[in-house]
Amino acid sequence: MSAKNHNCVAALMTAKGAAAISSIQLAGAGAEDILKKIFKGKHFDFATGSVLYGNIVDGEKVVDEVVIGCEAEDFFSINCHGNPIIVENILELLKKHNARVTEAREILAYMGEQKYSDNTIAVEAQIAQSRSATIYGAKIIQHQTKMGLLQAANWWLENLDTLELDDIKEGANQVLSDSKIADLFIRNVKIVIAGPPNSGKSTLFNRLCGKEKAIVTDIAGTTRDWLSAKVRLKRIMAEFFDTAGLDHVLSGQNTIDAASQGQVIELIKNCDLVLFVADSDSLRCRLGSVVPSNKLVVFNKCDLTRDLPTDGLCISAKTGEGFGKLITAVEKTLGVSYFDMKKTVCFTARQKGILKQATGAGTKQQIKELITELLKGSIITP
Ligand SMILES: Nc1nc2c(ncn2[C@@H]2O[C@H](COP(=O)(O)OP(=O)(O)OP(=O)(O)O)[C@@H](O)[C@H]2O)c(=O)[nH]1
Ligand SMILES: [Mg+2]
Structure with missing residues (x-):
């Protein structure tokens, strides 16, 4: 309505x-x-x-x-x-x-x-642009209003008779897949700093956010409740989460430790990337049963040891060594380093929902209805 x-x-x-x-x-x-x-x-x-x-x-x-x-x-x-x-x-x-x-x-x-009657994508763009977390996100969105998504949708409609149904569905799938990366420029990207106790997670967190926000001590188990801070990286706006040290012994220790271990697991499940901080002395990764695919392992405290791993990212949260490489690696792992800002993507849940339905459409008539909805539907739910 x-x-x-x-x-x-x-x-x-x-x-x-x-x-x-x-x-x-x-x-x-x-x-x-x-x-x-x-x-x-x-x-x-x-x-x-x-x-x-x-x-x-x-x-x-x-x-x-x-x-x-x-x-x-x-x-x-x-x-x-x-x-x-x-x-x-x-x-x-x-x-x-x-x-x-x-x-x-x-x-x-x-x-x-009132301003863009008949161009729902432009209306959505006006709202989404003002909320974009980065200038790149605003750019990506802007591109969809005259070229990008608008052009693709019009092209599908105009050539519906000659196009194969499967080709349109594949096109919609491609847009959805590119949208996942585009989304990382539009919203805050959740990055969880996790790892064993005392590996330097809070020190790293403080260095990333440029202030002493988290308590750092040499006592294992210092952090219990998680903390978060937004930090602008090179191309994205990241929200870093400092978490309690992961330790399977602590999970069964007492209710507070069990709860804080549970919180870390939940954060890991719902984030875009896990920055797994291992102490370069121990080189142990204790993620146990929750090893996520979206993780980047960093070996911290490289200032303390000469015996550095050659196959990983070595940093010192204390001195700042390796930070440039760390930021580059984070953006590379997320896939945002080389993204073409002129890709056709969708940028709202409404658009994504419609394209998702299009990938499962059984007839061209269905496609026609869905694409018409994409172009001219109302964005306001009653
Ligand atoms: N030499 C050196 N010490 C570090 C480095 N990073 C952290 N530390 C020290 O390691 C100890 C633990 O650091 P934290 O940042 O509190 O470690 P954490 O992983 O947050 O620990 P928990 O909250 O207990 O899980 C502190 O004494 C830090 O000063 C580093 O890069 N080099
Ligand atoms: Mg800590």
């Missing part, structure tokens, strides 16, 4: 929480009528381009002093004080006057639909 079908929607567009100013967008048929009932100011000219000063009122009660921007017909931004209680009160008041309170995403989609 499109936002156009609803009478009037309202959403908080700025971040939730305390701030100097919060901005609530009110959009759709009837927006002006609602404002006329709840706004009291010197001027009541809601013409596009006007800026109005005054109060939002609930009957006789003043809710807040606001500045209203009249951005288009039935499209207003209400700028109020950035107090979560005030924001909540204004949203409640709008609800009372029959506006449907929704997410900022829906308003952005509504704005996009």
